Amino acid sequence: MFDNLSERLGRTLKNLRGQGRLSEDNISEAMREVRMALLEADVALPVVKDFIEHVRERAIGQEVATSLTPGQVVIKIVHEELVRLMGESATPLSLNVAPPAVILLAGLQGAGKTTTAVKLARHIRDDLKRSVKVVSCDVYRPAAIDQLHAYADQAGIEYLPSDSSQKPLDIARDAVATVRRQGVETLIVDTAGRLHVDEDMMAEVQALNSDLSPAETLFVIDSMMGQDAVKSAEAFNNALPLSGVILTKVDGDARGGAALSVRHVTGKPIKFLGSGEKFDALEAFHPERVASRILGMGDVLSLIEEVERKTDQDKAKKMAAKIKKGGFDLDDFRDQINEMNRMGGMSSLLDKLPGTGQLPAGALNQVNDGMFNRLGTIIDSMTQKERRKPDIINGSRKKRIAAGSGTSVQEVNKLLKQFGQMQKTMKRMKRKGGLQKMLQGMGGGGGGGLPPGFKP
Amino acid sequence: MFSKGSKQSNDAPPAAAEKSGGLLKSLKRGLSKTRDLLLTDVGDLVPRGGKIDEAALEELENRLLQADVGIDATSAILDNLRERARKAGDGDPGDLLRAAMLDILAPVAQPLDVSTANKPFVIMAVGVNGVGKTTTLGKLGAHLRDSHHKVLLAAGDTFRAAAIEQLQEWGERTGLPVIAQSHGSDAASVVFDAIHSGRARGSDVVLADTAGRLHTKDYLMTELKKVRRVIDKIEPRPDYEVLLVIDASTGQNALVQAKEFHQAIGLTGIVLTKLDGTARGGIVFALAQNLGLPIRYIGVGERIEDLRPFDAESFVDALLAQ
Missing domain, CATH: 3.40.50.300 (P-loop containing nucleotide triphosphate hydrolases)
Structure with a gap:
């Protein structure tokens, strides 16, 4: 019944996408949401006020250059501060006195x-x-x-x-x-x-x-x-x-x-x-557990950690550079699919996001990991040359790829068409960290889960 | 029986029938902390005849939030107040606030009526652990006894250790008979027995205790549903009240509790206990706004008289202490 903090921040910080840094202006709305979330969690008002000031100070000027959305950065700070203020974990009883x-x-x-x-x-x-x-x-x-x-x-x-x-x-x-x-x-x-x-x-x-x-x-x-x-x-x-x-x-x-x-x-x-x-x-x-509970968002935090841990930062940077030059090829696409599988596949990512429960029925079914695996298999059945220059893939190559991957020519066509659209979109995204933003899209919840131009 | 140190028992009936000094006085005493917090400040915030500005509203918002009124109900009160201030212009801010708060509470102030064609009327107390169900029933039993009802207590909390003994002690102190089975027996069966026994004895009211249970425990909520099913099958079907007992110090979770219990067995009323601390019980605003269930009683002290029928005006007046 209560919105958890990530849903609240998701709404508030939508417009923040693409800004590289949290500023006083853009986080004051966010702090209002944090305040509401804490009050709904029954944190006492004076405590909430102290806490918000703390978080605000830490958040201002924080870079959003990692693979997280601004909302996720704020949540991370809020959570870390909560954990810190909550104190030591598992303090044992101290019974070392003369008995009894x-x-x-x-x-x-x-x-x-x-x-x-x-x-x-x-x-x-x-x-x-x-x-x-x-x-x-x-x-x-x-x-x-x-x-x-x-x-x-x-x-x-x-x-x-x-x-x-x-x-x-x-x-x-x-x-x-x-x-x-x-x-x-x-x-x-x-x-x-x-x-x-x-x-x-x-x-x-x-x-x-x-x-x-x-x-x-x-x-x-x-x-x-x-x-x-x-x-x-x-x-x-x-x-x-x-x-x-x-x-x-x-x-x-x-x-x-x-x-x-x-x-x-x-x-x-x-x-x-x-x-x-x-x-x-x-x-x-354990302070982490209680902090997550107060924020009403156990799994979002583990997801943030997972994205942070498992996204290979160097690779992401290289890829971003490639996109900038317009050199995103099918090999890179394959890497992306692998990346996603490393994090447990699309459906497990979606599972961890708040709000997936509110998606229209059937929307979740459309996102299945099998679909991504099949795309991976199709790419695996291409030669190195074909992956780098998809333009050379003609009718007979398509037949070979379809046979090799156990799919059909139509599916190969579909993949190539979607990939073409992706490339076009990416060329338009000139700004730094474009690919990272795409990854964020996956983590950011809602319908923006798939790479631009890509429809299952 | 009362030789228990100098301190009178928290849960014990009074040694002598102390006559209370009027409902409003007692309420004010119980709610004095809230009054200090809310009332005085409304006066401080806005001088009589002054205007309600945004700074005053924000301060008022803080006060309401600190009384556990909750975000939604607080906004509703403030919106209402703004609207009234805009229309009335120069009305006294305290009066306007009082009216805004009454808009939410007045509709749920419905006293409990135990008259029924199919005696006995059954009152069942439910709620999470430690809210004061047994104590509330003990006090309620004494009240009903004093208003010339024949009352029977039913020890339906067969789970918590010594809960049966606790109700039996209340029975002794109030001189009311108690129907009990052994610890661990079926709660539905205890209530069933009590209703039949009440019919045989010509009781007017049966007060049934139940075990405290967190609303998140499915199996315990299922047990409660069974108690209701059993009552429903008795011919002729008795009229009954299912009272949710809520501790005034509970935060916003009270709303979740109320919704879950309501869904499981269909509540017909609410009792708010432990208003004699510094807890302000503002959660009743959220409850009233969201569920609209009648609020029947409030507990503002240790004495039997301190279980009071809920009265919206007194409650708000005590908050606003005019």
């Missing part, structure tokens, strides 16, 4: 603390090979303690009993004493959900934290949260010496802009993502 290492979980109601407590315990037991127990200090929500016990049982995690008639601080102190006596290395303390504006409750969790001096004080936050993420994160960060953040419910389809907001205001690493009902559904945090 205490982990305190805090957050708003319904953020997913209890589920996270048990997932975290599983991670500590199974991956870190440490002994661990969990305890609930939530004496407020009806049956909250039962919930932790039931989850712990299901996950095979040991828990310390507590009772809603006790005080949270007493529960926690008892629990620490117990695990110390038992020689258990880690204790996870689940707390009641609380509103950051509730002074009594915030004082309570502060007291818990200062009494326990936990090795980790983790803020648990729902990835579906909106603009308010900034305020609650700020309040919890001010009240508690947070050591990290856990983002929950990422198995939903929220863009998760809250992640950037929280990171921005707390400066604390996001350590884990909670991603499902199962107790092993706790993932290490």
Whole structure:
């Protein structure tokens, strides 16, 4: 339902094609689109503003001489900045203290603390090979303690009993004493959900934290949260010496802009993502993944990387020079087809582009890789001389080529005709980097996927 | 039962039936943060009787966006405001803004009516995890009880650990009977039982809890469809309300949630919870604009009285705090 950023930028930056450099003028529209995309992803407005300024500075003057469209260049910068601001990837728990290492979980109601407590315990037991127990200090929500016990049982995690008639601080102190006596290395303390504006409750969790001096004080936050993420994160960060953040419910389809907001205001690493009902559904945090999600465009980014990685820059330059002289021949055409196949073929390229879903039915079927392969085979059946000078291909040569490639004279004719049109178009494209622009056309989405003058 | 430290429970009914100080007052208290943010500023932005210029509109846009109103609904409000300002000329900007916002919210402020010829009326709460479905039903049960309805609670969240116990505790606190089966049993069967049991007991309303589920989980949405199919087959078919419970701090994803749940089982109303934080719940504008589903209740605090029928004027007034 939301347009992803590449669709937005695609529209805005259409007129930018052919300009070699991003300027203040031509990117201000683009920045407006970036702003909208981030707001739709629930990144908090003050954070969006800071971020846009950052990106604008980086984008101005950026050259667009690579095989990317201006839109793709902007996306690349936005994505890189997002990743950078999102912080370190997979920050491990730091539990190197005199045992027992205490982990305190805090957050708003319904953020997913209890589920996270048990997932975290599983991670500590199974991956870190440490002994661990969990305890609930939530004496407020009806049956909250039962919930932790039931989850712990299901996950095979040991828990310390507590009772809603006790005080949270007493529960926690008892629990620490117990695990110390038992020689258990880690204790996870689940707390009641609380509103950051509730002074009594915030004082309570502060007291818990200062009494326990936990090795980790983790803020648990729902990835579906909106603009308010900034305020609650700020309040919890001010009240508690947070050591990290856990983002929950990422198995939903929220863009998760809250992640950037929280990171921005707390400066604390996001350590884990909670991603499902199962107790092993706790993932290490990877900034690229969350950044792509916020932009709503996982595959576009991998496509950009792929084009960058796989397009042989030298070859592209040589070819551009050739086109300029009008010397584009069938050998070069063959190279182009190879190039495309290296990137997984036309259909795989199209698959990765946003918006292909909106193409009219049948349009995608017309673009099949078999068609390109057949063109390649026809060219392969020509002699070197024929490829360099297609004009010499007469009737009998056509028959030979058709027989050699297992096609028909009509198909050979069609190829030659299309190639002739391509050559004509290319001669008209005098500007530098013409071929690269064609490659961009393939990456730029929509109908401009094929070389000029070339209709399947 | 209430000897749980000095702090009153977040989810517990009040120890004594505190009488609230009026709907508007309570709303304002709950929404005070929004008011601070929006209202005061409208006054600051545009002096009374002044003109609404583009700078003021842009600032207003920022404020609305920060209240989670969302891009589309924000533009709609601002366009409406511009149009009104152009026509009215010298009208008070605060009044114009109020009217522009009411244009969106007034049509969806439809209170829930539980009267039915085929008793019991069934109310089912659905939503993603952690939005406050069980708590909302507990409070709603107390409300209906106080307005002399015979209420039956149905523990249809058979998935989450201790969800049944949570509703049973609400049953104890409110003195309402609870129909429950064991953990892991079929939710549709619990609801079916509860409706039949409600008929036998002469209940007026059955409140059915369901497990929180992300709308992206097909198998869980399928389970919900089954609950509805089962209700639909009961003869005579009971009248029912399917309430989507939404946490006020939810961002733009609330819209996706609402659309997905609506498509799966056909929602008939919305409850907006947790308005007592700093979250502004502006998402109701986006919901109203896109889906037009009635907004039935809002939760503005911990007490039972703080579950309020949604009233567009109070809501906007609380936002604008005149």
